[in-house]
Amino acid sequence: MEIRELMTKNPACCSPSDSVANAASLMAKNDCGQIPVTDSNGDLIGVITDRDIACRCVAEGKSADTRVEDIMSSSPITVRVDESVAECCKKMEDNQVRRLPVVDDAGKCCGIVSQADIARHASEHQTGDLVREVSEPTR
Template sequence: MMHQGAECIGEHESLRRATQMMRDLSVGALPICGDDDRLKGIITDRDIVVKCCAEGKDLDQATAGELARGLVWVDGSSSVEEALEKMEQHQIKRLPVIENHRIVGMISEADLAKELPDNKLAEFVHRVYASA
């Protein structure tokens, strides 16, 4: 169900670079990978707006690693139910997929909308957005 081939932004790369990658890839979130090519967190377009732009920080000076948050992920062998449960438990809309300690994809709301039956999608949306 995941979108394969997620591209990482390096933890030392600027937030301006993150915004350019998001634009070019047509995504709203990027996994952040360290120098060791391991997942360090995830950054969203909203994170950049709220935690950088609104705070008056410089997009060219602030790094993705500074905003790294939420080291929540799912193993590539996990079931759809396990992924949904993790997303609901952590109230997240995007979930990195890891195999052999490397990111191999992301599960997003768009992926869920394509793959889940309407009743299961409605249940997921209710659980994730209910406390938002």
């Protein structure tokens, strides 16, 4: 099974110059914890997560007007639409992340795949391994 079969297609994205408040609003509206950050050409340049907002903005006393580029995670790990679920799980496990942006051959963000997507579509064994590896204490 390829990632294209289980990813969330056309995720809400924000720009690096958007405010953290805007990114948080997108998360609430789309019931998600990660928003891809794209440039004016639609190329993926980072992601902003609910954890980024909590730890890099709120915990540091920054305002909701802080720009996304000031707290986003740059150079995110990605998965291609044609990669297998096994390849995706390996990337999630190796990098201890619960979500990955999905990119097409041109580097454009075309989806998001989450640990929950894997759980709904993969085998119990594959799901269990993913949850265990991602949840290991930081190495």
